Amino acid sequence: MPTSTEKIFAEFKEHSVAEFFKKNQQMLGFSGKTRSLTTIVHEYVTNSLDACEEAGILPEITITIVELDRERYRVVAEDNGPGIPEKHLGKALGQMLAGTKFHRYCQQRGQQGIGASGCTMYAQITTGKPVHVVSRYDRKRISCDLSIDLKSNSPRIANLLKEEGDFGSGLRVEAEVAEVKYDMSSFGVYEYIRRTALANPHLQITLNAPDGQKFTFPRSDNRIPPKPVVVQPHPLGLSTNDLIDFAHREKECRKISSFLQERFARLSASKVDELRALCPDVDFEKNPQELQWQEAEKIVKAIHNEKVKWIAPSTDSVIPIGREQIEKSLRNILAPEFVAVTERPPKIYKGGIPFMVEAAIAYGGGAGKKNGAPEGAAASSEIIRYANRAPLLFDNSGCAITEAVKGIDWKRYKLKDFEEEPISVFVNLCSVYVPYTSAGKQAIADEEEVVQEIRNAVMEAARELQRYLGGKHRERDRAERKKAVLRYVPQLSRDLVELAGKGDAKSVEKELVRLIETKYSGQIENGGDEEEEALEEPEEKGGKEGGDEEE
Numbered sequence: 001m002p003t004s005t006e007k008i009f010a011e012f013k014e015h016s017v018a019e020f021f022k023k024n025q026q027m028l029g030f031s032g033k034t035r036s037l038t039t040i041v042h043e044y045v046t047n048s049l050d051a052c053e054e055a056g057i058l059p060e061i062t063i064t065i066v067e068l069d070r071e072r073y074r075v076v077a078e079d080n081g082p083g084i085p086e087k088h089l090g091k092a093l094g095q096m097l098a099g100t101k102f103h104r105y106c107q108q109r110g111q112q113g114i115g116a117s118g119c120t121m122y123a124q125i126t127t128g129k130p131v132h133v134v135s136r137y138d139r140k141r142i143s144c145d146l147s148i149d150l151k152s153n154s155p156r157i158a159n160l161l162k163e164e165g166d167f168g169s170g171l172r173v174e175a176e177v178a179e180v181k182y183d184m185s186s187f188g189v190y191e192y193i194r195r196t197a198l199a200n201p202h203l204q205i206t207l208n209a210p211d212g213q214k215f216t217f218p219r220s221d222n223r224i225p226p227k228p229v230v231v232q233p234h235p236l237g238l239s240t241n242d243l244i245d246f247a248h249r250e251k252e253c254r255k256i257s258s259f260l261q262e263r264f265a266r267l268s269a270s271k272v273d274e275l276r277a278l279c280p281d282v283d284f285e286k287n288p289q290e291l292q293w294q295e296a297e298k299i300v301k302a303i304h305n306e307k308v309k310w311i312a313p314s315t316d317s318v319i320p321i322g323r324e325q326i327e328k329s330l331r332n333i334l335a336p337e338f339v340a341v342t343e344r345p346p347k348i349y350k351g352g353i354p355f356m357v358e359a360a361i362a363y364g365g366g367a368g369k370k371n372g373a374p375e376g377a378a379a380s381s382e383i384i385r386y387a388n389r390a391p392l393l394f395d396n397s398g399c400a401i402t403e404a405v406k407g408i409d410w411k412r413y414k415l416k417d418f419e420e421e422p423i424s425v426f427v428n429l430c431s432v433y434v435p436y437t438s439a440g441k442q443a444i445a446d447e448e449e450v451v452q453e454i455r456n457a458v459m460e461a462a463r464e465l466q467r468y469l470g471g472k473h474r475e476r477d478r479a480e481r482k483k484a485v486l487r488y489v490p491q492l493s494r495d496l497v498e499l500a501g502k503g504d505a506k507s508v509e510k511e512l513v514r515l516i517e518t519k520y521s522g523q524i525e526n527g528g529d530e531e532e533e534a535l536e537e538p539e540e541k542g543g544k545e546g547g548d549e550e551e
Helices: 017-023 033-055 086-094 115-127 189-199 240-248 256-263 269-278 293-303 323-333 400-406 448-487 489-500 505-526 530-550
Strands: 060-069 072-079 131-137 140-149 154-164 170-178 204-208 214-217 338-343 347-349 353-363 382-387 390-392 423-431
Touching (some): 033 072, 033 390, 115 131, 189 382, 240 293, 256 269, 323 353, 347 448, 353 448, 400 448, 489 505
Antiparallel strands (some): 060 072, 131 170, 338 353
């Protein structure tokens, strides 16, 4: 007998977003013991950096990790930022999808308003304990124990204590977590902090490790990065659903025409007239809240009409690290023998989202993947990935940055085997909206425009490396040829004296050595003899042309 519909739907229930993420922790990055601990540190550090920069404060962050038991640790994150006011404290750290970032169209490390609340949830479900929070701001000090009501996705605050006085400013979060592991691998907390320091030269960050070691990465630049400007979305990035959503939430503008001009970038009155001409059956004078799907669809279609020419979106919202700062950080932390940095002009993807790519190549010295490797082991290549200055340590193979870098023919740039070279490739993607592959924010989706721009940036830096390595190879070849010629000098000296029937072999040998030394010394000073230059020129041109062709 078939089951009745009522019985089928007897278990039908509603669930909160917090309950969803409790069952799907891996989507937030809580998968694997080392990764889970690094994810917690990542969320607290990125929140502190965003808060400090927005408040115009040079950030100082301290991470302390104390081992309590096997796979159980206390994580303390403390900063000198502006702190969090009492009325926002619970939602900022104890409610999913609540915060200052999700709804703003500007570059930030965090995007969804999930991260720190996810850490509160993880502490709660692995140890049953709340996080302890201390917030100092405006001559106040607020401390409390904070947890999440998972059924309602709402914060629960206990043991609230308020004090007044000169406490300075900052935030301290203490969380006890289990099912995690601290190690010195390339996916661990130390590596995350090292890479954070690399991309944020204005940051001073300290790690107090469980084994008692203290690692401090001092700031190398006292300039606070410019504050990104909040911009309006560009029309070319709109879908029909986006336009409907914006229109139905509109409360100030009374006409669709004024709504389009006020809420979107690069959309002037003349552009509205162009859209009106392409949509004669859409009433641009009616209230935006009355906009229907079919009408929105026609407007979006008109926006993408090739007859309408759009100005590219403003790039004030995208703030790069900067060529000088990247080079300074790489030299300070990796101490390589060669560094090349490129900064590409801003571009857009999906028709209206601005982004920018910075890339650098460090070669030799401390470059290459050495962290976690046995002492004395040879260096190998590493790809150092960032999105808005935040390191991406995990999901390496599924990231657009990895795809772009490994898709380059490195042999063109005088690297025989990229995997075995002492090279670090640094890539930072800046955007108002980074297309992450998941809520864990550890890999970038392979948007075509983004992948191509990363390739172009890395190839630009690789051409500088090619010229540097070309010079090294020429010098090595000259040294080998010189050595080969010198090997025959003693025999040649004796033969010349014997053929001439006079002279001293030792004197002839000394003169030949002097001539050879002069010859190869002159080549080194002049950058190579004419024959070598003639041989090298086509190769270098071919490398350049090949690089441009790839672009």
